[in-house]
Amino acid sequence: MRGLWPGQQCEVWIASATGALDLAYSTGNMLLEAPNWSLDGSSLILNGDGKLWRLGLADGSLAEVPVTGVPALNNDHVLAPDGKTIYVSADDGHIYRAPLAGGPATRVTSDDGSFHFLHGVSPDGSELAYVGIEAGDFTRAGRLVTMPSDGGAAAAVDVGPGHCDGPEYSPDGKWLYLNTESFSTVPGHAQLARVRPDGSQFEQLLASGTVDWFPHLSPDGSLASYVRFPAGTQGHPADLPVDVVLVATDDWATPLQTWPVSGGQGTLNVNSWSPASDRFACVAYPGREQPAAEPEARRHPGH
Template identity: 70%
Template structure:
């Protein structure tokens, strides 16, 4: 089902600086956008909304739909190819597709293997995709971390322990996959941040916290990371609740450098949204009706 705004709810796209400043660059009471990616040239954000792909240029405020064909309605799992000209997309039919970033015909990457495929990472050389597989689309079962060749082919499985895992994303050097997992606790839904080597060895917990932590995203220079912090007791990554976007140094995940509180969750920070210069990143908030209008 495609997400839409509730009566009176707003969609707000923000750009946060590593200095702690932030700027409201887009606001709508009609169109719900999700999961910004930043283009390689730094000129635009790529987001999804109402099953389509959108390009937003913060400098001009211009929003335009990317014309795609041959691809079903999209969800919020999409990542740009490292060459800056293509994009990999997850669709609501459970498959991953590749398409030209400027628009055009899509090509399906994943096979009919009995799984739903939720893309989160592309290796720095563009040769491999990291995704979460959910068997038969049964969301009562935990997701599993897998990789496969970007051109299609058999997947490789990773042992991330018990419980659901999500958001697998390559480090800038391609040596690690960063993700969130419930493997470190018996509490239902208590996701924590972790990483595992790209060859499947050496799983590590990055942060032990009382909160439910999702979607770690490393900056292009590898020095910083953003992630989404849900309240303790949250199960999954639901929409429409108070959450925090957190900025940390990758040398010390336990000491936040900046924290931005907002109303959001699903759609806020599902994919890597760092600018290519590693000084800022984008996220989306969804303030409810009767909330005070945000100020930039």
């Protein structure tokens, strides 16, 4: 489980489509990751110390969401469209469903020999999209999988041989957006892509020299955010100089805004857009930035 290094800070920021970047919360006591924005617009849901936390945007209060019956959580958690349910990935490799107000969690994935890392819930709430890691072996490529949100048979979606991550549904449910190494022979060179849920029309969104992860569409579908790692990065490690990037979904090649931060892992792992599609949240971790060329393990448990 990740924690802050001595002298390191955790900063939760709100990025605006206008270019503003406003600090919502800062702490040197706990490493928070991967904000989701609540459907009522009042708070962010983050993970830290294996638990879920609610950050009130009006007063900056941080309170635990008391989810029970689940192992320590990682940074893959997504809100259901009803605004009352959250799906979470835990360190036992399974996905659970829990009330966003707190309460007992229910496991939805089966013992199929894989670790399951959730990233998407369909707009109608009926389906989940996740990354499957066979036998929890992080040297193996992650595979794109969908399944019914209440449990049941999983279906693989073919996006080539390269490692993929971050699959989430478009607001209309017609696409899955993700990052993948299938368009390159260079190890770790993730690029942004999309595919139909039935596996058809797999296509690259942006061809770049950087390592691009976690595309997140705004609720109205007009904008997207993603995190850009330095060229040569393998996996999505922590504590690197990265860029949080904003684009229009009709032109992925032309950034509308770019914000350099110290981060990577935990900065933008899940969709963090506001319901109004005008802002999104991200996390920075200043105080222990590594050189971009420092070697890192290829895969990073916690996803």
